[in-house]
Amino acid sequence: MAKELWKGNEAMAEAAIRAGLKCYFGYPITPQSEIPEYFSLHLPEHGGVFLQAESEIAAINMVYGAAGSGVRTMTSSSSPGISLKQEGISYIAGSELPCVILNVMRGGPGLGTIQPAQGDYFQATRGGGNGDYRVIVLAPANVQEATDLMRLAFDLADKYRMPAMILADGMIGQMMEPVEWPDEPTPEPIAKPWATTGTKGERRHNIINSLFMEPEACARHNEKLDQKYRTVAANETRFELIGDEEPEILFAAFGTPSRLARAAGKILEEEDGIKTAVFRPISLWPYPYDALYDAINQESVKAVVTVELNTGQMLDDVKIANQGSKPISFIGKAGGMIPTPREIAVAAKEALGRK
Amino acid sequence: MEMDVVYQKSAGLEDVEFHYCPGCTHGIIHKLIAEVLVELDLIGDTIGVAPVGCAVFAYDYFTCDMHEAAHGRAPAVATGIKRALPDKTVFTYQGDGDLAAIGTAEIVHAAMRGEKITTIFVNNTNYGMTGGQMAPTTLIGQKVTTAPLGRSKEHYGSPIKVSEMLATIEGAAYIERVSVHNMAGIIRAKKAIKKAFQLQQEGAGFTLIEVLSTCPTNWGLTPNDALNWLQDNMIPVFPLGVYRDITAEDK
Amino acid sequence: MKGKVEFRSDWCKGCELCIPVCPVDIIFIDESVTNSKGYHPATVSEMEKCIGCANCGRICPDSIITVWREKRVKKAEK
Ligand SMILES: Cc1ncc(C[n+]2csc(CCOP(=O)(O)OP(=O)(O)O)c2C)c(N)n1
Numbered sequence: 094m095a096k097e098l099w100k101g102n103e104a105m106a107e108a109a110i111r112a113g114l115k116c117y118f119g120y121p122i123t124p125q126s127e128i129p130e131y132f133s134l135h136l137p138e139h140g141g142v143f144l145q146a147e148s149e150i151a152a153i154n155m156v157y158g159a160a161g162s163g164v165r166t167m168t169s170s171s172s173p174g175i176s177l178k179q180e181g182i183s184y185i186a187g188s189e190l191p192c193v194i195l196n197v198m199r200g201g202p203g204l205g206t207i208q209p210a211q212g213d214y215f216q217a218t219r220g221g222g223n224g225d226y227r228v229i230v231l232a233p234a235n236v237q238e239a240t241d242l243m244r245l246a247f248d249l250a251d252k253y254r255m256p257a258m259i260l261a262d263g264m265i266g267q268m269m270e271p272v273e274w275p276d277e278p279t280p281e282p283i284a285k286p287w288a289t290t291g292t293k294g295e296r297r298h299n300i301i302n303s304l305f306m307e308p309e310a311c312a313r314h315n316e317k318l319d320q321k322y323r324t325v326a327a328n329e330t331r332f333e334l335i336g337d338e339e340p341e342i343l344f345a346a347f348g349t350p351s352r353l354a355r356a357a358g359k360i361l362e363e364e365d366g367i368k369t370a371v372f373r374p375i376s377l378w379p380y381p382y383d384a385l386y387d388a389i390n391q392e393s394v395k396a397v398v399t400v401e402l403n404t405g406q407m408l409d410d411v412k413i414a415n416q417g418s419k420p421i422s423f424i425g426k427a428g429g430m431i432p433t434p435r436e437i438a439v440a441a442k443e444a445l446g447r448k
Numbered sequence: 449m450e451m452d453v454v455y456q457k458s459a460g461l462e463d464v465e466f467h468y469c470p471g472c473t474h475g476i477i478h479k480l481i482a483e484v485l486v487e488l489d490l491i492g493d494t495i496g497v498a499p500v501g502c503a504v505f506a507y508d509y510f511t512c513d514m515h516e517a518a519h520g521r522a523p524a525v526a527t528g529i530k531r532a533l534p535d536k537t538v539f540t541y542q543g544d545g546d547l548a549a550i551g552t553a554e555i556v557h558a559a560m561r562g563e564k565i566t567t568i569f570v571n572n573t574n575y576g577m578t579g580g581q582m583a584p585t586t587l588i589g590q591k592v593t594t595a596p597l598g599r600s601k602e603h604y605g606s607p608i609k610v611s612e613m614l615a616t617i618e619g620a621a622y623i624e625r626v627s628v629h630n631m632a633g634i635i636r637a638k639k640a641i642k643k644a645f646q647l648q649q650e651g652a653g654f655t656l657i658e659v660l661s662t663c664p665t666n667w668g669l670t671p672n673d674a675l676n677w678l679q680d681n682m683i684p685v686f687p688l689g690v691y692r693d694i695t696a697e698d699k
Numbered sequence: 700m701k702g703k704v705e706f707r708s709d710w711c712k713g714c715e716l717c718i719p720v721c722p723v724d725i726i727f728i729d730e731s732v733t734n735s736k737g738y739h740p741a742t743v744s745e746m747e748k749c750i751g752c753a754n755c756g757r758i759c760p761d762s763i764i765t766v767w768r769e770k771r772v773k774k775a776e777k
Pocket residue numbers: 500501502503519542543544545546547570572574575576577578583
């Protein structure tokens with residue numbers, strides 16, 4: 094199929110429709126408002142339901158209801174709105190329901206700024222809501238990938254009956270890039286015998302619930318969830334490793350900063366002959382710890398440089414993967430500012446002890 | 449002598465014991481809903497949304513499909529269900545803390561949208577489940593565990609009147625306040641609940657039945673004394689009656 | 700008009716709501732019995748007085764009362 098030029102937010106919305114989205118609930122917030130705007134017109138054209146809710150809290154709880162009814166459903170927001178959704182995400186995870194949440198991140202904390210940032214990494218990967226639960230988190234680095242991951246997010250959510258989040262920085266949402274739509278039809282809805290669709294008098298009632306008053310029962314439920322999360326962790330890590338086969342510098346970055354790191358790598362190669370590679374986790378949970386460990390422990394790697402649009406959040410996971418094997422440094426900016434490739438290159442040279 | 453069964457536990461209720469305190473009228477309200485859904489032949493096409501509050505286990509009691517919501521969010525959850533499955537009957541069952549405090553935004557906007565759901569709003573003037581704390585509906589002077597000297601108007605304002613408030617919203621098709629403190633009240637309450645579900649079936653809009661209910665345990669009264677207390681103290685503040693009925697306006 | 704009631708006594712919470720609504724005043728708490736929940740359950744004294752009005756059944760929050768009433772000779776259906 095031919096390539097078309099799409100704005101990130103609209104492309105992600107279109108991808109969700111193509112993935113079989115039936116019900117969208119959201120609330121306006123910059124820099125993602127094109128998403129509800131797109132759905133308001135185009136989702137009904139495909140037989141779906143668009144509803145602007147009274148708040149992000151209401152929107153995620155509408156998702157909770159629709160997910161329990163067995164349809165593909167999602168919400169989108171940006172950082173402060175995602176904070177409000179955490180209650181509902183915890184309930185959806187606890188009740189083992191599938192849904193997709195899209196966070197087009199902006200700078201924080203608090204009201205922060207509407208400019209792009211990656212300050213919600215902890216919130217997304219460590220769980221912003223209460224209890225022991227996990228959310229599959231996928232981070233695209235370009236608009237094409239954002240559309241591909243949207244379909245994957247719905248599939249994984251259904252497969253494992255858990256929320257899946259697309260964690261996109263504001264740059265992905267706002268930029269225009271070519272998109273090639275895959276030649277696959279919208280998937281048929283899968284059977285969800287657990288859904289609350291009315292008993293028709295033909296079966297016992299289904300109950301969507303996350304309450305277990307007896308501690309033994311709640312412990313069993315948590316063990317069941319944990320087993321599931323282990324399965325996901327074993328099967329669903331995704332990453333990309335590009336650059337020189339024998340890099341001295343290994344950049345670690347997710348989302349659009351990985352592109353800045355590659356640009357920095359070109360500068361280093363051209364000006365100083367320093368070879369680099371970029372390790373880019375695509376799944377932030379489950380995190381590709383083993384793959385990153387292997388990448389770091391290539392003999393050629395002298396230092397790891399983590400690049401983020403925050404003050405060092407994924408850095409924690411890089412350290413976990415590193416297991417103390419190589420020196421790690423960090424370059425990043427928070428609050429809507431973006432480090433230049435030149436600044437990143439300088440940081441990398443410093444990591445090698447060079448000027 | 450041949451005899452007919454004239455009353456028995458509704459087929460809309462599971463054959464399990466209720467956990468409610470002795471004489472708590474939550475149980476009466478449950479039966480009325482179940483009876484109505486069976487009589488209207490809707491029970492197999494209904495999804496109920498349980499609240500956070502004493503009625504949290506309602507999901508175990510009704511034979512229809514059930515969805516347990518977060519505190520106050522039942523109208524949003526019900527909206528999600530109804531929008532996904534517009535042909536189904538959807539109801540929420542909510543206490544006064546759940547609906548009139550933490551969930552105020554959700555209920556107002558469900559009503560505003562004319563969401564085709566039915567809300568059974570159980571007003572017992574306190575937070576029963578957590579031990580009798582003050583609710584937005586607590587009467588002036590009523591002693592509750594977070595206002596042990598009685599609710600002060602100066603400090604907390606006056607009780608919120610949910611039916612009156614929601615009756616101002618155009619999307620609401622039917623709003624009535626009933627009480628289950630005596631036989632006449634119970635019969636009236638059932639009629640109101642039935643009307644609400646019928647109007648939902650007809651797609652008329654949002655429907656809410658506020659039911660004045662007792663909490664003998666936290667009120668520190670016997671169940672029968674609690675019924676009297678409700679009659680003497682609650683009804684003057686929360687007058688019974690139909691607050692909105694768009695079918696009447698048509699006439 | 701004659702009626703009959705049956706209490707699922709092991710689920711009775713002895714709340715007494717059924718007592719004052721009985722028009723013929725035949726329901727009482729049987730203090731000689733303690734059910735598995737630890738309550739003295741409600742019961743009826745003179746069943747033959749029961750008119751099958753179902754007040755007790757309607758008010759019982761725990762739905763443990765079943766009420767029967769003598770079959771009436773029905774008028775022809777309209
Ligand atoms: C977010 C949240 N806040 C607080 C609670 C604790 N809580 C449980 S029930 C309840 C109040 C319930 O009162 P009401 O809605 O009036 O129901 P009742 O028990 O009186 O029937 C509260 C505050 C909770 N479960 N979740």
